[in-house]
Amino acid sequence: xxxxxxxxxxxxxxxxxxxxxxxxxxxxxxxxxxxxxxxxxxxxxxxxxxxxxxxxxxxxxxxxxxxxxxxxxxxxxxxxxx
Numbered sequence: 001x002x003x004x005x006x007x008x009x010x011x012x013x014x015x016x017x018x019x020x021x022x023x024x025x026x027x028x029x030x031x032x033x034x035x036x037x038x039x040x041x042x043x044x045x046x047x048x049x050x051x052x053x054x055x056x057x058x059x060x061x062x063x064x065x066x067x068x069x070x071x072x073x074x075x076x077x078x079x080x081x082x
Contacts, residue, residue, distance in 0.1 A: 003061075003064065003065055003068055004018055004064060004068060005017060005018050005035065005061050005064055005065075006018075006019075006021050006025060006026070008021075008025055008026045008032060008042050008043075009042065009043045009044070009045070009048030009049060009051055010032065010034070010040035010041060010042050010043050011038070011040050011041075011043075012051055012052075013051050013052055013053065013054040013057075014048075014049065014051050014052070014053045014054065014057075015032070015034035015035070015036065015038070015040060015054045015057045016034065016035045016054075016057040016058075016060060016061045017032045017033055017034050017035060018035070018064070019032050019033055025042075026042035027042065027044070028041075028042055028043055028044040029041055029042065030042045034054065034057055035056065035057045035060030035061060036054050036056030036057045036060060037056070
């Protein structure tokens with residue numbers, strides 16, 4: 001099951017949001033509330049995904065991911081058997 005947040009490029013950084021988004025993500029120009037608290041307009045493009053990550057959004061996703069993984073833990077994978 002995917003995480004309940006989505007990464008998206010905006011304002012020269014990669015931000016994260018828990019806003020509802022279409023399956024393929026936010027389209028360019030969509031107003032999104034980022035976890036850092038900023039209201040930003042989503043961008044598109046291959047190079048936009050290479051922008052640096054917003055530090056506040058990066059910190060904001062950590063507790064969400066921890067809670068998500070606590071409820072739906074990743075399966076244990078043992079390389080080359082046990």
